[in-house]
Amino acid sequence: MASNSRKLIPFLTSIWLLFIAGSFSLSAQQAGDEPAVDTSALTALGDDYQNSILLLRNRFRIDHEVDEVTMVFFREFGSAPVVLVRPDGSKIFSSQAEKNNVEWYDDDTFDMIKIKNPVPGPWQAVGQVLPESRVMVLSGIELHADPLPAVIFSGEVLKQTAYLTNGGKPIDYSAFREVVDLSIELKSTNNPNFDNFGAKDELIATFEDNGRGMDEAPEDGVFTGQFNLAIPSGEWRPVFTVDTPMFSREQIDPVIMLHPNPVVLSETLDDGQQGYHDLHIDVVRDQIDIESLLIDGKVRFPNGDIQNFSITEPSSEARLHRLLAYEDGLFRVKITAYASTTDGRDVILDVPEYTFLGETGGEESDEAPVTGGAGDLEAALLKDTPSMPSVQLPPEEPGMDDGTMIMLIAVVNGSIILIGVLIVGFIVWKRKKAAKPAVAPAAPQATAGAEDKEKKPGLLAGLLSKFKKKKPDSAEKK
Numbered sequence: 291m292a293s294n295s296r297k298l299i300p301f302l303t304s305i306w307l308l309f310i311a312g313s314f315s316l317s318a319q320q321a322g323d324e325p326a327v328d329t330s331a332l333t334a335l336g337d338d339y340q341n342s343i344l345l346l347r348n349r350f351r352i353d354h355e356v357d358e359v360t361m362v363f364f365r366e367f368g369s370a371p372v373v374l375v376r377p378d379g380s381k382i383f384s385s386q387a388e389k390n391n392v393e394w395y396d397d398d399t400f401d402m403i404k405i406k407n408p409v410p411g412p413w414q415a416v417g418q419v420l421p422e423s424r425v426m427v428l429s430g431i432e433l434h435a436d437p438l439p440a441v442i443f444s445g446e447v448l449k450q451t452a453y454l455t456n457g458g459k460p461i462d463y464s465a466f467r468e469v470v471d472l473s474i475e476l477k478s479t480n481n482p483n484f485d486n487f488g489a490k491d492e493l494i495a496t497f498e499d500n501g502r503g504m505d506e507a508p509e510d511g512v513f514t515g516q517f518n519l520a521i522p523s524g525e526w527r528p529v530f531t532v533d534t535p536m537f538s539r540e541q542i543d544p545v546i547m548l549h550p551n552p553v554v555l556s557e558t559l560d561d562g563q564q565g566y567h568d569l570h571i572d573v574v575r576d577q578i579d580i581e582s583l584l585i586d587g588k589v590r591f592p593n594g595d596i597q598n599f600s601i602t603e604p605s606s607e608a609r610l611h612r613l614l615a616y617e618d619g620l621f622r623v624k625i626t627a628y629a630s631t632t633d634g635r636d637v638i639l640d641v642p643e644y645t646f647l648g649e650t651g652g653e654e655s656d657e658a659p660v661t662g663g664a665g666d667l668e669a670a671l672l673k674d675t676p677s678m679p680s681v682q683l684p685p686e687e688p689g690m691d692d693g694t695m696i697m698l699i700a701v702v703n704g705s706i707i708l709i710g711v712l713i714v715g716f717i718v719w720k721r722k723k724a725a726k727p728a729v730a731p732a733a734p735q736a737t738a739g740a741e742d743k744e745k746k747p748g749l750l751a752g753l754l755s756k757f758k759k760k761k762p763d764s765a766e767k768k
Contacts, residue, residue: 354410358429364465365403369418371396395535429459433532445551447638448517451503464509471533472497476526484524492521523550552577553627555644560615567615572608582630592619618649627703
């Protein structure tokens with residue numbers, strides 16, 4: 291009996307300790323602001339060997355205290371959505387999700403499933419789930435982004451990094467970047483004292499983890515956004531957003547001040563003597579260190595020619611670049627400035643395009659300038675020699691446009707054709723007139739022949755006339 295009581299005491303002690311631990315975890319969960327669902331709510335069943343067996347793969351247990359769970363299953367590209375099997379053996383298909391109080395989003399590579407009041411116990415996901423993914427429970431997605439600098443400028447190109455946590459733990463699974471979209475918007479405070487008063491919300495960057503652009507390494511869990519703040523200056527409120535097919539999270543930062551672009555451009559036009567326009571590049575000295583300024587620019591001349599230039603020499607003076615003034619018209623200048631702020635922060639500034647109208651200076655002289663040499667002696671001799679009286683030429687008429695030229699050609703061609711038709715008609719008429727007298731004399735003969743035909747008696751009449759003539763002769767013979 292004593293031996294049995296000795297065995298019973300440790301057993302009761304362990305049960306009591308488990309009860310105290312369970313009560314402590316439950317009270318800690320209830321003490322929070324909201325019940326956070328972490329990955330401990332789901333427990334994978336079986337070891338690696340059992341999970342490699344098809345019938346036992348992707349099995350997990352849902353705790354009885356879970357009111358809602360959102361899971362992500364990563365599967366092979368283009369495969370069919372998974373099928374969930376409840377602890378009682380009943381199945382949930384993606385096509386029947388609404389009937390089972392389940393939200394289901396299926397993509398080419400993953401399924402995101404939200405279940406309210408799930409049945410506690412062992413569940414299973416049947417499908418072509420990737421072996422390394424198993425099941426991922428989303429319990430508290432949070433975005434952690436570095437705060438923006440206190441002083442930023444309109445047109446600044448800025449790099450920003452961020453990472454995600456799930457239940458307070460960093461997400462290091464690379465496939466998860468296909469599930470979420472990370473972005474940052476700037477919302478205007480609508481302060482009427484600044485240029486961005488009434489401005490719409492500006493999406494200034496999306497975060498990527500693909501190793502492109504300013505992202506240092508692909509699929510390392512660190513998302514990088516490249517901002518180009520080509521927006522009006524003023525007060526803005528940054529809003530970082532995490533979007534998934536089923537929910538979104540926002541991180542709102544304090545209001546920041548976006549200062550105007552600190553690079554200032556001006557020009558000095560050619561006076562007709564130098565043959566160059568001078569382009570001056572300066573900065574706001576109390577914001578940018580002029581000694582650190584580097585310039586990479588491009589100039590488009592009025593005739594369309596493009597010239598690239600760079601200024602890398604450090605100086606305490608404004609930078610100067612000379613543009614050849616060989617043609618009048620509009621000059622377009624686009625530069626990117628690299629510098630440091632007065633507090634030592636390196637910045638890249640995309641400066642708005644600067645334009646100016648270039649004109650050659652000076653007035654044209656009526657006489658040719660004297661440049662020295664043999665030509666000057668010849669000019670002087672010609673100047674002293676009496677010249678022939680000049681002939682005043684009529685002023686040159688302005689050239690005609692294409693429409694007038696086409697009309698003139700059509701009129702000339704039409705006139706030529708009309709004159710040709712008139713000449714041919716005149717010749718034909720002349721020939722007909724000349725042929726009429728030759729045919730006229732033959733007309734009387736034809737008339738006479740007709741009269742002779744009319745005078746000729748018929749055959750019977752001729753015989754009777756002959757008979758009448760012969761009859762008197764016979765009487766005379768008697």
